Amino acid sequence: MRIMPGGEPFFHPGGRTGCLLLHGFTASPQEVREMGEHLAQAGFTVLGPRLAGHATEVMDMARTRWEDWLASAEDGLHLLSDCCDEIIIMGISMGGVLGLLLGIEFPVRGVLSMAAPYWLPPDPRLKILRPVLRPLSLIIPTLPKGEGDGWYDQEAASRRVAYASRSLFSVVQLDHLLRVFRSRLPLYDKPLALVHSKVDRFIPPENCRHIQQAVASEEVDCTWLEQSNHLVTLDAERYRVFDLALDFALKISAAP
């Protein structure tokens, strides 16, 4: 068995409206599993793919590129499209980035992007190392994450299924993905909902405002959380986020 226990992708059959749930960088479908269960209970068909290189071993991720992650998200979209008439994409962090990129290309009803980055995290180490990250990744393949603090729900933190370290080559790939994202984002013109915590220590709230300003959508619903760190689908306000996701899905879906 390759996939980490608890990090498996998931599918819930339901109505003609499908929700594609995308997890984030170095994480696993566990990040959006509970949210998927809530949407499924409300009658939506739900699919949460595993992004390539994730939820196995961190060195598997070190071989993948941003195109592989986007291809995995696209796989999920095609599988879900076969079961539904309309699709809504919901993604957390890098999953929000991938969701918006797919939303530009494919006929989806709308996108809910949660805690998504517009720029790389403002880590001071990253600022210095960014130009040499690629050659450095050959010498130092991975670095420990050390992001256990800052959670509002410590128990949720302990349930997390994700890599304990991140590969430097993957950070180079994330940087590349975000460059593509910033250049393509003005092409997004469908309904959009954004959720971000005012106290996100990893991806500061400015990122959310940048996304809001960059898109061409007429209407953008923006919700600010106050009792969550970065991972809003897992942290203390997750039920508020689930309700918000459900309201957004009900609002923009045409099928009964």
Added chain:
Amino acid sequence: MRILSERCKPFFHTGSDNGCLLIHGFPGTPHEMKWLGVQLASAGYSTLGVRLFGHGTRPEDLTRARWEDWVASVEDGYHLLRGVASNIVPIGLSMGGMLALLLSQGHAVRAAVVMDTPYQVPDPRLPLLRPIIPLLSAFWKFTPTPNLDDWHDPQARQENPAYERIAVRAAAELHDLFKGGHEAIPEIQVPILLLYSTSETTKPEDAYSFLKHLGSTHIQTHWIEGTGHNLPSDSGREQVLQHILSFLEAGGPKNSR
């Protein structure tokens, strides 16, 4: 951004509690399993056709693939299909057949279907070259895909998208996957259907080796004539479908175990 072309997309049909997981070969795409998937879906089965990592995009993408990535892609398909079906039968073509057998270890599958899977990696140079391939592939990146013309139905061949060159680095992974398969095969207990073409890609000895080494007591073997290696797409596909349907109904999900 769009990565996958129309014919390289994975596919999913939700039907009954009996699910078929369709696994393509090396270096193929879900398209080669599509016709079979559609037929099994209309017979009532839930069907899911996976896209293996590095396949269906660009030949270069296979350079960074490792066989464990393909195993993980199959596991992805299994977990998604489990959302709708509890009795799962993996059905694989060529390398996909080996992946179907590997999935039956550690996952609840009811049976497995193996189509035209060689027992040994087809290229006899591979075991010898394997240790130096990671180095060698820095200079010798691609080799033409073998047996591209092993087809009887010219239209099916034309419609089938597959890389025309394979990454030499990935050939090493094919070798390792088969090695992993050989270790697993004696442990496998579930009913197995072996379908083989009489084409040049596989030999009768391949089927005999599977018969000899598999731990299963319930194994059916059929030979399909007048078809190439690509059993579920080429001219023998109707016969392939009939064999699979009768296997699924008699020895597969409903009655076995």
